Amino acid sequence: MKKVSVITVNYNQPDTTLEFLRSVARFTRFPDVEIIVVDNGSLTDQALWLSQQYPEAKYIRSERNLGFAGGNNLGIEESTGDYLFFVNNDTEFVDDVISPLAAVLDNDASIGIVSPKIVYHDRPEIIQYAGFTPMNYNTARNKCIGQFEVDRGQYDTCPGPTAYAHGAAMMVRKAAILAAGPMPENYFLYYEELDWCEMIRRTGYFVWLEPRAVIRHKESRSVGAASPLKEYYMIRNRVVFIRRNAPAISALVFYLYFAFVVSPRNIAKYVATQRRDLASSFFRAVWWNLTHKKDSFDRPNRHT
16 A cells, blocks of 8 residues: 655644644544645744644644745655645545545556545535646636536546646655656745646646545635735746746747736726735736746745
8 A cells, every 4th residue: 555645834824734634634544644744934833833732743844934835845855655645734624535546546657646626615515626627828827627616526427637736635646756856936826736737747647636535625714815915926927837838839929918918907907996015916926027037937946
């Protein structure tokens, strides 16, 4: 039986993380599991408090917030599992989600990464994720399959390949990580799991959905639904993703689309809603891309 490392990242949310750990303990029936918690630059050393509350896990403390990818990469460095299950701390297990995901990787060596179906924690009858459509590189748009639909089991008979795993819950084969490299860190927040799926796919592995495994997600606990921080990284990293992954012609089409459609539309929205903070984040995100060369993206955030 393969060993699974469950990796989660905490940032100033010890109570949320503790809720997550307790849910893992209630529903994990897989015989060989290690749990790794990365305290990612919290204002106080919450790893110490968490270890007192839940001593079964392994705790890592980073004095700096390394972002979503950097925190998870610290967990990779400490992991000993054959499969690594990256799970947001604002999720909760409602059943044994580990075993069916591990079975997917056990049964097909060509699958490098697999996600479960994700539902909203406060409305578990509503789907958040049942796969992704492929990225349209001309617009940097794709769709989350099933989002906001009532879950009637309509996707449960459709396990199979999907364009991207979901960063809130994704199990990755260790061999795929060794082939593709760790999660790209300079995104800091948002889009890094999409880019990682691109990296893993380029090494020959498939990205998969197992909808019969389900997890609940407390959406946007750490970043506000319309916060300047979220706006900055969503805009900045949307452009970064295209610069890293799109063919040259598609990238050119995207730049024109961004300049003449996205920018006027967003600016009009900021003016209409009197959100100067979001407008400032937008322009900072654009400026970042104008002042950073493509080869700088591969340098890990923790060393810059």
